[in-house]
Amino acid sequence: MMELAFFYRQAKDFTPAGVKPFSRVYLGAEFCEALLPGAKTLARLMEKARSLKLKISLVFPSLSIKGLQQAVKLLESLDLQDDELVIQDWGLLYWFLKHRPPATPVLGRVLVRQKTGPQIMRLKEKFPQVVESSQKIPGFSRPFFNWLLELGIRRAEIENPLQGFLIPDSPRDFAFSLHYPTVLVSLTRKCPAKIASNLQEAVGLGKCGKICQKITGELWNENIGFPLISRGNSLLYNNPDLPPKSELIKLGVNRLVYENLCALS
Amino acid sequence: MKICAPLADVNELNPLLDLGVEEIYAGLLTQMWEEKFGLVLSSSRRYGSSAHLKDLRQLQTAVKACDGRGAKFFLTLNERYEEEQFPALLEIIKAAEQLGVKALILGDLGFLLYLREKQILMPLFMGVGGNVFNLQALSLCRELGVSRVILPRQLTLKEIKTFRQTFPYMEMETFIFRGLCPYIDGLCRFWHGINATLGIEQEDLGCGLNYRIKFTTRGRISPELTKRYRQVINHRQSFTGCGLCALWEFHHTGIDSVKIVGREIPGPDKIAGVKVVKKALDIVKQNLLSREEFREFCRESYRKFYRKNCREIACYYPELPAGKSRP
Numbered sequence: 009m010m011e012l013a014f015f016y017r018q019a020k021d022f023t024p025a026g027v028k029p030f031s032r033v034y035l036g037a038e039f040c041e042a043l044l045p046g047a048k049t050l051a052r053l054m055e056k057a058r059s060l061k062l063k064i065s066l067v068f069p070s071l072s073i074k075g076l077q078q079a080v081k082l083l084e085s086l087d088l089q090d091d092e093l094v095i096q097d098w099g100l101l102y103w104f105l106k107h108r109p110p111a112t113p114v115l116g117r118v119l120v121r122q123k124t125g126p127q128i129m130r131l132k133e134k135f136p137q138v139v140e141s142s143q144k145i146p147g148f149s150r151p152f153f154n155w156l157l158e159l160g161i162r163r164a165e166i167e168n169p170l171q172g173f174l175i176p177d178s179p180r181d182f183a184f185s186l187h188y189p190t191v192l193v194s195l196t197r198k199c200p201a202k203i204a205s206n207l208q209e210a211v212g213l214g215k216c217g218k219i220c221q222k223i224t225g226e227l228w229n230e231n232i233g234f235p236l237i238s239r240g241n242s243l244l245y246n247n248p249d250l251p252p253k254s255e256l257i258k259l260g261v262n263r264l265v266y267e268n269l270c271a272l273s
Numbered sequence: 274m275k276i277c278a279p280l281a282d283v284n285e286l287n288p289l290l291d292l293g294v295e296e297i298y299a300g301l302l303t304q305m306w307e308e309k310f311g312l313v314l315s316s317s318r319r320y321g322s323s324a325h326l327k328d329l330r331q332l333q334t335a336v337k338a339c340d341g342r343g344a345k346f347f348l349t350l351n352e353r354y355e356e357e358q359f360p361a362l363l364e365i366i367k368a369a370e371q372l373g374v375k376a377l378i379l380g381d382l383g384f385l386l387y388l389r390e391k392q393i394l395m396p397l398f399m400g401v402g403g404n405v406f407n408l409q410a411l412s413l414c415r416e417l418g419v420s421r422v423i424l425p426r427q428l429t430l431k432e433i434k435t436f437r438q439t440f441p442y443m444e445m446e447t448f449i450f451r452g453l454c455p456y457i458d459g460l461c462r463f464w465h466g467i468n469a470t471l472g473i474e475q476e477d478l479g480c481g482l483n484y485r486i487k488f489t490t491r492g493r494i495s496p497e498l499t500k501r502y503r504q505v506i507n508h509r510q511s512f513t514g515c516g517l518c519a520l521w522e523f524h525h526t527g528i529d530s531v532k533i534v535g536r537e538i539p540g541p542d543k544i545a546g547v548k549v550v551k552k553a554l555d556i557v558k559q560n561l562l563s564r565e566e567f568r569e570f571c572r573e574s575y576r577k578f579y580r581k582n583c584r585e586i587a588c589y590y591p592e593l594p595a596g597k598s599r600p
Contacts, residue, residue, distance in 0.1 A: 070460060073432055076407040099409030118460060119404075121353060125463035125479055128313070131470060138311055138470065146353040151390055152383025176356060194461040194480070197427040204502035222491045225502060227484035231468075231477045238486075238506060243456075243479075272491045 010253050013065065013185070015267035022056050033057045034265060036067035038096065038118070039195055039242045041075035042216040044068070047085040054086065065092035066111070068100055070118055070195065076100060083109060094165065095119070105159060115156060115164040117187055121147060124169040124191050126234035126245060143174040153179050165265070167191045168247050170234065175260050185263035186256065189248040190270055199241040200225075224272060237270040246270045274524055276554060277347070277446060278547050279536040281324050283334045288544045290342040292551050296530055297339055298347040298378060300325040301332055301365060310358060313466045316365075317349045318380070318402075318458075324537035329368050336372045346373075349536075351380035351400040359387055370395050378423065379403075380459065385417060396420040398446075404459035408439050420444055423532065426514075427457055430522050430590050437526045444529045448589055450550050452534030453514025454480050483507045508586060513579045516589030517553050517571035521564055524557045549574050568593070 013032035020026055027033070035053050037043035045053070050066075057064050066086075068079050076099050083093075088110045095101045096116035104113055122145050131138045145166065156164070157179060165185045166173060175184060205219040220240030227236040227243075237244045246268065250256070256264075277296040278289050289297060300317030302325035310316075319325065326332050332348070339346040348369050350362060362384070366377065370393065377395055379385050380402020388397065398421040399405060399414045405422050414422055421444035424433060433447060456463075463479040484506055488499050514534070523531060533550055535543055553571055556562055562570060575583040585591045 070404060070457075071407055073407045073435055076409060097406065097410065098404060098413050099407035099411075102409040102413040121460070121462060123462050123464055127467045127477065127479065128464050130467055131313075135311075135470060138313055141311075142313065142464070144355050146355050147381055147383055149354070149356040149359065149383040149387065151386035155383070155386050192462065194456040194463055196456045198455045198505075200502055200505040203505050204498050219494075219498070223494055223499070223502070224489050225506065226487045226489070227506065228486075229482045229484045231482055232479060236479075236484075238502075272489060 009262065010257065011263040013263055013265045015067075015265065016053060016057075017267075017273045022053075022060060024060070027060050027062060030062065030266075032063040032065060032263070034065045034067050034094070034267070036094070037069050038067050038116070038267075038269075039069050039192070040199070040220075040240055041069050041071055041078070042218065043220075043240075044075075044079065044082065047082050050082065051086060054091075058089075063091070065094050065114065067094040067096070067116065069096055071097045071100060076103070092163075101159075112163075113159070113161050114185070115161055117165040117167055117192065118195070120145065120164055120166055122167050122169060122173065124167060124193050125232075126170050126193075126236070127232050128169075128171050130231075130233055139171050143172045145173060145175060148176045148178065150177075153182060157182070163263075166261070168250060170245075170247055172251070173259075178260055182260070183263070184259075184261045185265050186250075186261045187265045187267060188250055189246040190244050190267055191247050192242060192244055193236060194243040196241050196243075200238060201240050222272070224270065239269055242269070244270055274520075274528055274554065274558075275530045276449075276547065276550055277530045277532045279533060279538070279543065280335060281326065281536045282540055283326070283331050283338075285540045285543060286335060286338045288540075289547060290338060290344055292544070292547055294344060294547060294551070296345050296347065297335070298349050298532075298536075299332075299335060300349040300536060301329075301369075302326075303328055303365075306361065309361065311470065313464055313470055314355070314358070315352055315466060316358075316362070318352050318465070319536050329365075329372070332369065332374070333372050336369075336374055340373060345375040347376045347378055347398065348374045349378045349400070350384075351378050351402050353381045353402065354384050356383075359384065363388075363391060363393075366393055366395070376421070382417070385419070389418060398423060398444075401425050401458040404457070408436065411436060411440055411443065415440070415443060421446060421529070424448075425457060425459065426453065426589060429592055430519060431592070433528070434522070434526050437528065441527075446530040446532050447516075447519075447523060447528050448514075448534065449516045449520065449523075449531035450533045450546055451512065451514055451538070453512070453587060453589060454478075456480050481512075513581070513587045514589055515571075515575050515579075515583060515587055517550065517574060518568045518593045519590040520550075520553050520557045520571075521567050522590075522593075524554075545578070549578050 096118035225238040280299040468477040
């Protein structure tokens with residue numbers, strides 16, 4: 009059975025028509041702590057999600073010292089009801105282990121760190137075996153899975169890069185969520201949108217005006233060979249070509265998470 | 274505070290040790306590894322043989338030379354690995370342990386856990402692949418037996434100071450010279466080594482390319498903003514990275530070691546870079562200049578070395594006042 013989830017981005021996502029094929033919603037921010045919603049907003053969204061009978065996954069990005077303090081404050085303010093907590097920061101995981109709030113931890117795609125750069129496809133003709141071996145997700149090893157299970161983590165989130173993906177042998181009770189169509193390539197603290205919008209701060213240290221909600225850049229270079237999208241602190245691309253559901257289930261994927269970050273909503 | 278300098282060729286050893294370098298790090302890319310796994314599945318996040326020691330004999334030479342001069346040699350194995358690579362890596366590590374390598378620089382948590390299982394007792398350093406961006410992440414590393422953390426190059430001086438004050442007994446290393454990719458090492462998924470595999474000499478780092486950019490906007494966005502966005506994207510990679518000014522702060526904060534990037538840089542150039550850092554560090558240690566004079570000295574050192582003014586975009590710690598030019 010494939011569970012269908014979506015990442016909430018705007019009010020119209022929460023209309024009956026908007027939620028129709030989905031049974032789960034992702035709330036929060038995946039890649040930038042400046043985009044985390046406030047406590048009141050998040051609580052309101054959670055309430056609305058529950059009223060629409062949607063299960064909830066709360067998502068937190070990689071966090072600075074200050075960002076983690078804010079994230080913890082936010083989590084402590086919420087009425088968690090065995091919701092999922094998608095963790096993308098080792099510090100947040102550490103906090104979770106020490107405090108064990110009533111939530112199910114999930115290893116987010118930022119920490120899974122699949123190799124996704126599109127340039128690998130340039131090797132397809134001359135070195136097809138390299139492209140094939142690049143499908144394997146590095147870092148997923150038996151000691152790592154065992155450790156995750158010990159910590160109570162039984163799900164990890166992965167992506168669908170151009171070369172495809174192969175999940176190495178994973179424990180039987182471990183599941184995977186696949187994000188689509190957006191694939192993350194890289195993250196920066198020197199956010200070009202922030203730098204461009206704040207002329208006083210050449211390196212992006214200043215306050216954030218969240219201009220990334222109003223502008224994306226499509227980047228093209230022959231050496232990459234595939235259009236990249238610059239959005240805020242993230243470099244992304246879209247790969248809408250999903251393997252058939254039957255194949256995904258064989259690979260260990262039992263949830264699809266829809267989020268098109270490459271498009272302005 | 275020590276200098277941690279890069280090495281790829283044993284001929285670079287003596288000049289580095291003559292300069293008084295006390296820590297040296299290098300990767301190892303054997304012919305066996307290259308044949309079995311190719312260049313894109315590197316053993317140490319650098320690609321091509323010119324960035325690595327090539328065999329155990331060279332590793333032995335390097336460790337012996339360091340031991341003889343009171344320096345420490347660290348082996349860099351900071352990639353994220355597939356489990357089928359673990360046995361080949363373990364073989365290297367066991368040999369390294371016998372040769373007297375002082376620590377391993379890692380970037381893969383699963384691999385770290387594997388080494389603990391295999392009772393590898395060498396000190397383990399967590400490299401930038403560990404993404405230690407907050408104090409709790411550092412606590413996790415400490416509980417996993419990490420003895421030194423190499424702090425991500427994107428941290429601010431204020432954050433570094435907080436790390437140091439909160440964990441006074443944990444070894445900490447920070448970046449000081451060269452490199453400076455704008456992307457976060459541990460969160461970047463670009464492939465490197467594609468051109469090397471294709472036999473093309475020119476590097477193809479996604480972060481260093483010039484892109485044609487087409488913007489999609491919503492609402493009012495000024496042409497000045499898009500112009501500037503374009504400039505930022507296309508002036509991102511600065512191989513002329515520098516954090517020399519921050520040596521002052523690091524010395525007074527009690528940072529254990531400062532890292533010079535560039536294992537792949539040719540020997541003479543590499544040694545010239547180490548000289549610049551060594552000279553600046555000596556000034557700080559001997560308290561020869563005031564803080565302001567020291568900053569001016571660093572700016573001048575940058576100008577002489579890179580033949581251009583220091584710029585914020587090339588600055589590791591831009592909260593310190595730098596040159597005037599913008600990206």
